[in-house]
Amino acid sequence: MPCKNSPLYGGFRADFAPVEGTRLASCASVRPFSLLLFTAACSAQGVPPVDQPSRGAATALSPAEALDRDPRPDVVAVTLTAEAVDRELEPGRTVHLAGYSGSVPGPLIRAKPGVLLQVHLENHLTEPTTLHFHGVRVPNAMDGVPDMTQPAVLPGQSFDYSFVLPDAGLYWYHPHYDSVAELGSGLYGPILVEDPNDEPELGDEVVLVLSDLGVDEHGDPLPPASTPDDIVSGSEGGIVLVNGLVHPRLEVGVGRRLRLRIVNAARSRYFKLGMAGHSFVVIGGDGGRFSAPLTVTEPVVTPGERLDLLVTPSGAAGSSVELVARAVSRGMPLPASAEAPLVGLELVANERSASPPLPSLERALAPLATAGAAEVPIALTLNADDTSVVMGIDGVPGDEAEPVHALVGSTEVLVVSNMTPYNHPFHLHGFFFEPRADDGSPLAVIERKDTIDVPPVSRVKLAVTYDDRPGMWMFHCHILDHAEAGMMGMLHVMR
Numbered sequence: 001m002p003c004k005n006s007p008l009y010g011g012f013r014a015d016f017a018p019v020e021g022t023r024l025a026s027c028a029s030v031r032p033f034s035l036l037l038f039t040a041a042c043s044a045q046g047v048p049p050v051d052q053p054s055r056g057a058a059t060a061l062s063p064a065e066a067l068d069r070d071p072r073p074d075v076v077a078v079t080l081t082a083e084a085v086d087r088e089l090e091p092g093r094t095v096h097l098a099g100y101s102g103s104v105p106g107p108l109i110r111a112k113p114g115v116l117l118q119v120h121l122e123n124h125l126t127e128p129t130t131l132h133f134h135g136v137r138v139p140n141a142m143d144g145v146p147d148m149t150q151p152a153v154l155p156g157q158s159f160d161y162s163f164v165l166p167d168a169g170l171y172w173y174h175p176h177y178d179s180v181a182e183l184g185s186g187l188y189g190p191i192l193v194e195d196p197n198d199e200p201e202l203g204d205e206v207v208l209v210l211s212d213l214g215v216d217e218h219g220d221p222l223p224p225a226s227t228p229d230d231i232v233s234g235s236e237g238g239i240v241l242v243n244g245l246v247h248p249r250l251e252v253g254v255g256r257r258l259r260l261r262i263v264n265a266a267r268s269r270y271f272k273l274g275m276a277g278h279s280f281v282v283i284g285g286d287g288g289r290f291s292a293p294l295t296v297t298e299p300v301v302t303p304g305e306r307l308d309l310l311v312t313p314s315g316a317a318g319s320s321v322e323l324v325a326r327a328v329s330r331g332m333p334l335p336a337s338a339e340a341p342l343v344g345l346e347l348v349a350n351e352r353s354a355s356p357p358l359p360s361l362e363r364a365l366a367p368l369a370t371a372g373a374a375e376v377p378i379a380l381t382l383n384a385d386d387t388s389v390v391m392g393i394d395g396v397p398g399d400e401a402e403p404v405h406a407l408v409g410s411t412e413v414l415v416v417s418n419m420t421p422y423n424h425p426f427h428l429h430g431f432f433f434e435p436r437a438d439d440g441s442p443l444a445v446i447e448r449k450d451t452i453d454v455p456p457v458s459r460v461k462l463a464v465t466y467d468d469r470p471g472m473w474m475f476h477c478h479i480l481d482h483a484e485a486g487m488m489g490m491l492h493v494m495r
């Protein structure tokens with residue numbers, strides 16, 4: 001078990017607090033268990049649940065699933081229509097959002113590794129849009145960056161994306177056009193690539209898409225931040241959403257273990273998860289399963305990141321436990337996000353048998369070979385005064401920065417230095433990286449990631465191998481106001 005001060009998570013380490021002396025065996029010897037059912041505080045979202053069976057019993061809170069139009073087992077073909085969506089958040093309070101095929105979040109795309117995913121995007125918005133498949137190792141032409149990998153999809157037009165899903169894990173899709181506004185209006189959805197090597201009965205699985213929403217008195221999304229202060233702070237909405245719902249409820253059978261598959265789709269908000277009296281077993285993240293599990297009391301998921309968590313809510317039938325988001329400062333003088341309730345877990349008695357003890361959860365995941373690998377410095381910078389703000393890479397906004405060049409087949413270590421007093425979630429398109437210790441050595445637990453928190457005035461080292469997908473790839477802060485203000489750059493991978 002890594003110690004609290006290990007650099008295991010690079011930027012995460014201050015927030016990941018492994019329980020002293022806790023080992024998985026003790027976490028596994030939990031109590032008796034039973035069924036998990038689900039109820040939501042708000043109405044369902046207009047997309048009928050579709051045909052594909054789900055693992056475990058805990059599917060009702062998960063987003064509705066996209067209809068696979070292709071009968072072949074190795075092809076998943078879905079249509080996503082980007083369009084206006086009105087939602088009644090609570091009785092008498094309707095908000096005017098955008099979503100996919102009538103749904104916020106967009107429908108869950110479920111597939112297995114090696115499947116060919118075909119997504120037909122219809123743009124019924126009044127603005128151009130694209131789809132970026134966050135974390136998926138797509139060919140460059142499928143990366144969804146307007147004017148770089150494809151033209152923007154204009155209103156009334158469509159675009160066909162097609163690529164193989166190479167890796168198990170939880171991913172997500174969202175526009176890469178005017179991302180602050182479009183994600184802020186509700187355009188995001190999950191992609192779950194099931195791992196065929198998952199142990200049986202890990203837990204009753206629920207996909208939780210976390211986000212937030214800011215609306216005006218008419219229920220219309222607030223415009224993106226425009227003042228230097230607001231841009232530096234990053235747009236957070238005051239309404240916290242879990243699968244598009246405000247504080248939904250989930251019925252959990254006494255003694256049943258939950259497997260929470262979490263994606264943070266918010267523009268700026270960090271979610272530090274907590275459940276009083278409980279800790280979580282973290283078994284995976286952005287790019288699928290870890291080499292070994294971690295026990296963590298308050299795991300943090302920053303914008304763009306994913307977490308794969310196991311937890312067994314404890315208590316008697318009739319009691320409840322709250323999954324909450326703890327206050328997070330992101331380097332601000334006051335907490336940027338106050339504590340907010342996420343999901344009310346209500347324990348119910350039922351006939352379902354207890355979840356079995358956890359298996360070892362270890363995975364053979366070798367560290368990348370980095371002997372002789374070049375270190376590539378990338379500095380996240382900020383120049384601001386009362387009237388202007390330039391967030392950038394190496395002191396200049398992204399559109400003025402020289403691309404970083406790399407060769408197909410090479411392995412490098414990106415050294416991402418945060419020169420600012422604020423946290424930034426650094427995201428690399430197209431490739432996984434492996435967080436390293438500050439001396440460059442592999443961490444105790446190996447992980448494949450595409451997004452990582454870089455705390456104020458610190459640096460992270462990220463080993464990456466460029467497989468044979470040449471092209472111009474982006475990297476940027478996933479606080480989208482920061483990306484818009486210039487904290488983005490380009491990586492040119494060449495044969």
Ligand SMILES: [Cu+2]
Pocket residue numbers: 423424425477478479482483487
């Ligand atoms: Cu940032």
